[in-house]
Amino acid sequence: MPPAVVNRDDRGRATLRAVRIEQPLMLDGRLDEDVYEAVPAAGDFIEQLPRSGVPATEQSEVWVFFDDRNLYISARCYDSHPEREVVNELRRDNSNLVQNESISLILDTFYDRRTAFFFQTSPLGAIRDQAVVDDGANENWNTIWDVKSGRFEKGWTFEMSIPFKSLRYAGAGPQVWGFNVRRIVKWKNETSYLSAVPASYGTGAINRIGVGGTLVGLETPAQSINLELKPYFVSSLTTDRTAAVPFSNDLTKNVGFDFKYGLTRGLIADATVNTDFAQVEEDVQQVNLTRFSLFFPEKRDFFLEGLGIFSFGGVSSGTIRGANGPTDPEVPVMFFSRQIGLSNAQTVPVRVGGRIAGKAGHFSVGALNIETGDKSSAGAVATNFSVFRLKRDVLRRSSLGIIATRRAPAVGNDGSNLLAGADANFQLFDNLEVSGYYTRTSTPGLKGNDVSYRAKVDYSGDRYGLYGEHILIGDNFNPQVGFLRRDDFRRTFGQVRFSPRTKKSRTIRKLTWQADVDYITDAPATVVQNRELKGEFGIEFHTSDRFWIDYRRDYEFLPKNFDIATGVTVPKGGYDYQSLNAYYTLGQQRRVSGKVAISLGSVYNGTKKEITYTGRGIVHSRFAVEPSITLDWITLPYGDFTVRLINTRVIVTPTPRMALSSLLQYNDSAHTLTSSVRLSWEYIPGSQLFLVYSDGRNTFAGGVPGLMNRSVAVKVTRLLRL
Template sequence: VTGRAGPYSIGLLNIQTGDSVSADTLSTNFSVVRVKRDMLRRSNFGVIYTRRNQLTEGVGINQVYGADLTLRFYENINFTNYYAQTHTPNLEGSNASYQSKFDYTGDRYGVQAEHLTVGKNFNPEIGFVRRDNFRRNFAQFRFSPRPRSIPWLRRMIYQGSFDYITDMTGVLETRESKLRLEMELENSDKWFVEYTDSFEGLPKEFKLTSDVILPVDGYNFGHIRTEYDFGSQRRISGRLFLTRGTFYNGTRNDVGYQGRAVITPQFAIEPRISISDVDVTQGSFVTTLVGARTSFTVSPRMFLAALLQFNSNSESLDTNIRFRWEYQPGSDLFIVYSDGRDTGLEGYSRWKTKLQNRSFVIKFTRLLRF
């Protein structure tokens, strides 16, 4: 259930699943409560609570408490903050996460600063955490003048950023510095070139492929990337990119294209291809990712979309088909089909595959006005 009541936005979610012997899962209840209140002109304060009565590992209840504050001043000054804490049996201490972020998004100048902390035992079991046990400090500065003396050039962008990540004891894990030069053209095309200098500390072996495994060590490497984006107003648009540089203890070169072709006002195709050539001390490999997304708009309230993607590294073929119908304003019906297939097993090929997973989902929403 979602809705608004005066300055308040309210969201409630409750899901109950049954036992599954084949998936080795127990009956589980998921609950989420979210309340947000508007304040001042464009600011807000919110709280959230989540509860899962069956842990993914072990027995017990997982709970999360959180609060967030967003302050917006003028047209381009933003402060974003949150604090969250989890409670999981046998995971006490270092179980919080918090962030403070400042953004100045002026047309000529831009500044961003951020501090983020995620504790070792921060464990929201409704949702996910990509990385734990770290502190991140990030800063970015942009200078973007609009030269009047060059008629075909809309804006130049000079940008630099610095990302510094340590564990909770202060040991450096990741450091990344970027310098970027970008040109926005009057025809809405864009071109940029960017240099990235990186350090990555591997506390354990890192598997690039099943045959190429990087040992524990600290690695310094860098690369340069250039990209040209064709404006979305074109019938055939997209972006071309090229990357060359070092990668851990070797080299990596990437080239690719991701685009969109409008066949008719109702039908569009979005092809994608990228090729990565990696050569490190432990071995070399080439990964090719090929895919295409199609979309067909039946009416302003109904569309059908499909995605087909092949990854040569994992030798997987993935399919996703989604149908949406807004049968009345604010109320929707979704039907989604997905499957994943393995083409690398013995006796199988790209044209004769083995099914690895399959799902079929129907979602129904109804807007109630009162």
């Protein structure tokens, strides 16, 4: 029998009953309908941080309703000092919302403890959604839903409506879903949950689906056509004086569409014709003083649906990296969607493409085929990209899978580049993960040494941590539909951590001591390429400020001369160096917040000094400035140079569905000044208007920077949901 409203097991996991209503809720955030008096709320949230397992200090009440079209979630959030609420972020999908007063909920619609949908809002009615796969989040996934917030003298409220068509689930009729709710009271730096979660999971615990509660009593509508068509129109005026054949004020117009059809409630087919990326934000520049490539995340809408299914070996397929352990930068991405439609920092026309992604029983399946056109200025020829991914759920939260990719023609070759591999991921107990993969590529002209494999063990308890990894990448391993930072290496990495929480301090919440050992050779293990010993100490304060300091001793072997800067070449050979690095992060409850970092040390027989600041200044809850400054002073026997990278973003958010942002970036080492202004307006849910201006200028000659390129674009989309 389902519970009257909510009950709990001995581990604090809640089972909540959804209640059918006959009339749709009127979304206004007031919670003044009779149903709120007739149906008792679920409450008694359990604190995760700072004191795990005790009742939350601020009361929260949650209701779940549904009708034949929508799922409704409402909440009343009491606050003993509502005037102290930290509410300064309104941009859609922005991660800063975690640093605000907020409520988040997770819906495990297949009840498989592996995949889920995440929704978050705040007292301002902010909108943030994600797709979760294997405890990792695709932060750029979007769907159609709505929320309205309100205030009362003792806190704030909200009402949320999620159409069933916006979700993926097993089928029609009675449902049992995984469910949890997180509340963040930022002015206290307190996090609590409807169903208890361990402190060791940190702020991302909402995505740990396996420890969530259960939602019962829900009935989804009968199977109906699930079809979406999203046509677009775009026009742009472009000048490019750096192209092989320079041009000015070139006017272009185009139309296209995205098509989405639900084969089942869990398996979705997508198609795209003449895909355009005019609305995509400009990448933020990064300082790179290494000889390896930088990684930039995927931001294009078409590639974000079901992206987590294509993740392989515990590494994301194109969203933000760094969520899967300390060794991510060295681990190859077997499918990196930014290989499609981009070449030499230029867009390449995507003519047509199709994809199937979703769940079918115990299997997760993803298949993609896309055809791109040629573009001589980008050095791109017409190319076909194909990807196939299959995963089988095993045990409670583990999986086995395979992947295959193909690119034809291969880069610089008339043949095809192929990749095939298998992976395994075992989530054991609450904090232990064991995973690994084996892959091989085939590229015309490259024979042998085309293998990559990895084995990883990660114990991530709250007080203790232990991490070990071994990875190999052959010198002919060549995933041309993926991302590879470096090849021809074998790496062994180990890390130990001790991080006790204080019990009596009113200032310090947690202390961390950590030690890392990193040892990299070439693939045959005959030449040491890198060696690093690192010791770290960190302090987490109750205010959410953080202090961190580390000391590193490094060895690096350069197999050939390295042009580290214009006119400065580091000779090949072996180099020992060391550095001392300190960081301080200011919590976002302040008007001015951010991270300050200072680094002092030696590099390539010389010295390096670096200062960075990445911050945020709050002018108003709907108006913010985000400056970022990186200054490097490098002194080497082969030449001295300075790197200055400065960028500033200004954001105005009149509503949760409208944002005006500008980005100004100055890079003195590249002698460039770039700027962009972007207006995005979701005029109805799922339909958008974009106005984008961008330009790039050359600062090398001094005086007024000369124009290199400029673009003005307008794009309109309209979602038709049947």
